[in-house]
Amino acid sequence: MGKISNEELLQKLTAQFGEAIASPVEPYNLLTVETSREQIMDVLGWLKTHPELQFIYLTDITGIHYPEQTGKEIGVIYHLHSLVNNVRIRIKVYLADGDVNIPSATALWKGANWMERETYDFFGINFTGHPDLRRILNVDDMTVYPMRKEYPLEDPNRVDKKDYFFGR
Amino acid sequence: MQNFPSFTDTDLQSELSTLNLGPTHPATHGVFQNVLQLDGERIVSGVSTIGYIHRAFEKIAEHRPFYQITPLTDRLNYCSAPINNMGWHMTVEKLLNIQTPKRVDYLRVIIMELARIADHIICNGVLGVDTGAFTGFLYMMEYREAIYEIYEEVCGSRLTTNIGRIGGFERNFNEIAFAKIRKFLKEFPAVLKEFENLFNRNRIFIDRTKGVAAVSAETALDYSWSGPILRATGVDYDVRAMNPYCSYEDFDFEVPVGTTGDVYDRFLVRNEEMWQSMRMIEQALTKIEKEDPTIFHADVPKFYLPPKEEVYNNMEALIYHFKIVMGEIETPVGEVYHSVEGTNGELGFYLVNDGGRSPYRLHFRRPSFINYSMYAPMSRGMLLSDAIINMSSLNVIAGELDA
Numbered sequence: 001m002g003k004i005s006n007e008e009l010l011q012k013l014t015a016q017f018g019e020a021i022a023s024p025v026e027p028y029n030l031l032t033v034e035t036s037r038e039q040i041m042d043v044l045g046w047l048k049t050h051p052e053l054q055f056i057y058l059t060d061i062t063g064i065h066y067p068e069q070t071g072k073e074i075g076v077i078y079h080l081h082s083l084v085n086n087v088r089i090r091i092k093v094y095l096a097d098g099d100v101n102i103p104s105a106t107a108l109w110k111g112a113n114w115m116e117r118e119t120y121d122f123f124g125i126n127f128t129g130h131p132d133l134r135r136i137l138n139v140d141d142m143t144v145y146p147m148r149k150e151y152p153l154e155d156p157n158r159v160d161k162k163d164y165f166f167g168r
Numbered sequence: 169m170q171n172f173p174s175f176t177d178t179d180l181q182s183e184l185s186t187l188n189l190g191p192t193h194p195a196t197h198g199v200f201q202n203v204l205q206l207d208g209e210r211i212v213s214g215v216s217t218i219g220y221i222h223r224a225f226e227k228i229a230e231h232r233p234f235y236q237i238t239p240l241t242d243r244l245n246y247c248s249a250p251i252n253n254m255g256w257h258m259t260v261e262k263l264l265n266i267q268t269p270k271r272v273d274y275l276r277v278i279i280m281e282l283a284r285i286a287d288h289i290i291c292n293g294v295l296g297v298d299t300g301a302f303t304g305f306l307y308m309m310e311y312r313e314a315i316y317e318i319y320e321e322v323c324g325s326r327l328t329t330n331i332g333r334i335g336g337f338e339r340n341f342n343e344i345a346f347a348k349i350r351k352f353l354k355e356f357p358a359v360l361k362e363f364e365n366l367f368n369r370n371r372i373f374i375d376r377t378k379g380v381a382a383v384s385a386e387t388a389l390d391y392s393w394s395g396p397i398l399r400a401t402g403v404d405y406d407v408r409a410m411n412p413y414c415s416y417e418d419f420d421f422e423v424p425v426g427t428t429g430d431v432y433d434r435f436l437v438r439n440e441e442m443w444q445s446m447r448m449i450e451q452a453l454t455k456i457e458k459e460d461p462t463i464f465h466a467d468v469p470k471f472y473l474p475p476k477e478e479v480y481n482n483m484e485a486l487i488y489h490f491k492i493v494m495g496e497i498e499t500p501v502g503e504v505y506h507s508v509e510g511t512n513g514e515l516g517f518y519l520v521n522d523g524g525r526s527p528y529r530l531h532f533r534r535p536s537f538i539n540y541s542m543y544a545p546m547s548r549g550m551l552l553s554d555a556i557i558n559m560s561s562l563n564v565i566a567g568e569l570d571a
Contacts, residue, residue, distance in 0.1 A: 027503050028262060057405075058392050059507075060516055062531040079505060079518070079533075083389075083403075086410055090505065111392030114541035122226070137219035137570060146227060153224075153231045163525065 003085040004053065006031040012053065016046060032090040040093050041103045047080060047089070048108055055080040055089065061105065061115035063123035065148045073097040076125060078105070095125070104130035122147035184212055191220050195556045197294065198566030202544065209552050214544040218569055225571040229530040233495025234260050234334065235473070237530070242328035244534065245568040247290050248283035248511045250319070250331050255508035257332040258413060259517040263504045264334070268466045271459035272336040273415035274452040278349065279322070279331060281445035286315040287511035288438045291563040295435055296367060298560045299376040304363050311359060314352050321345040335472040336465025349453065353446055364439055374432065381546060381558035382430040391542045394535050395513025396437045397562060401429030407509040418455065419448050431561040470497055495525040512536050512563055536568040
């Protein structure tokens with residue numbers, strides 16, 4: 001499909017960043033790598049400006065919450081798309097629950113503005129350097145970050161819908 | 169963190185007037201609020217507020233099995249519900265490694281392209297209304313109705329269709345549905361041609377739209393724009409052509425692009441897309457003739473709902489129906505990103521599954537949300553009347569914006 005294969009892309013990334021690119025996987029043929037908060041801006045900037053790769057299109061920024069992963073509870077997920085080579089990449093950064101600061105990608109893409117506001121609104125991730133980090137979909141005086149797993153949609157004390165009643 | 173945007177001190181000291189455009193102003197086509205600072209009729213700055221119909225879409229999806237998420241997707245972009253709907257089912261099929269038969273793909277293409285036409289009919293028609301021309305809207309609306317009747321024939325509902333199933337459709341297209349599609353293809357081109365004649369060289373329309381809200385390709389890409397408004401700037405990024413899904417690679421179609429990225433170009437791109445969609449539907453109708461007419465879903469009894477008559481009369485089918493709907497079937501662990509070309513751009517689904525009853529995390533890349541983020545910055549320096557035209561040409565749908 002793309003002009004650059006996932007292996008080639010991964011090779012270029014590791015050649016540039018070495019240890020900072022961790023645990024590469026290819027779920028459903030989309031290269032997924034993990035990096036650190038310190039490196040994320042460099043990685044994104046390098047991918048965007050690399051003359052051959054040209055990941056100029058920021059597809060999406062979102063968050064995910066894994067309450068059981070100690071020290072890596074909050075994930076920030078970036079999807080980039082190289083329109084020239086027609087290849088996508090997914091980059092993940094995991095943050096510890098009490099320390100959810102990450103540099104804002106608005107310095108690279110203006111479109112990151114609302115995507116990061118939405119992620120902040122839902123997960124409380126603090127994008128440092130964001131020009132206007134406010135809630136976007138929820139009301140301003142909300143105190144919780146609703147997409148985190150500690151805010152279940154249903155009453156957690158309710159037992160009649162537990163999985164073991166359904167043979168799971 | 170400030171709760172409400174404050175304007176700079178110099179703005180407050182000068183004699184600017186504040187205008188609350190929306191949230192229920194008829195010119196905003198939905199519930200969006202824009203607090204504009206006006207110097208006379210010129211917009212000095214603006215702040216957009218959204219979220220009026222936010223209904224915790226992603227949170228609800230985390231608590232529902234795959235089938236029960238379908239009706240939620242219909243309510244994203246409600247002007248072209250089947251595209252969201254099938255995009256969602258294609259994402260699930262990708263997760264479950266289900267290969268759909270060709271005939272299913274072609275039928276899906278027909279429905280999705282009809283949905284695109286229905287959406288563009290509204291967008292371009294309303295753009296005409298906003299420039300003071302009601303006639304075009306009136307002429308074209310009849311054909312949105314015709315498309316709704318096709319949906320009705322296929323699945324029984326009109327607006328929020330719930331038309332797809334994992335693996336295909338709930339029931340086969342009947343002869344009346346095909347007859348209605350052919351009738352539509354026969355009658356609509358003349359109307360679209362007439363619509364184009366009404367607008368394309370209309371002095372008033374050109375004066376109101378040409379050069380208005382012109383966006384360069386760089387800026388559009390910087391803001392992650394997609395869909396017709398990106399293509400109007402000259403970037404030929406169309407998911408159907410670039411990452412074909414649902415057998416779009418079998419079809420012969422062009423991706424119309426504009427040059428200046430202004431409102432007029434967006435109008436032309438959408439009009440041309442309607443022609444291309446009709447071309448694709450015609451091709452799909454020919455291709456279907458070569459396929460087995462009884463096939464309308466993939467052979468995946470584990471995930472495809474049993475027929476309704478059997479559910480009513482057969483205990484086994486009822487149990488299976490229940491198990492599938494309640495999400496009692498094992499699903500693979502994994503994460504999927506799948507995107508389709510929605511009417512407003514790249515509609516992406518990011519699904520993280522942990523094998524449980526419902527998705528662990530589901531995120532939607534909503535094109536309206538991302539496209540609209542540029543509205544306030546780009547309105548700066550614009551006349552208020554131009555900002556209204558700009559908004560209708562972005563075709564922002566509140567359901568998709570707020571999710």
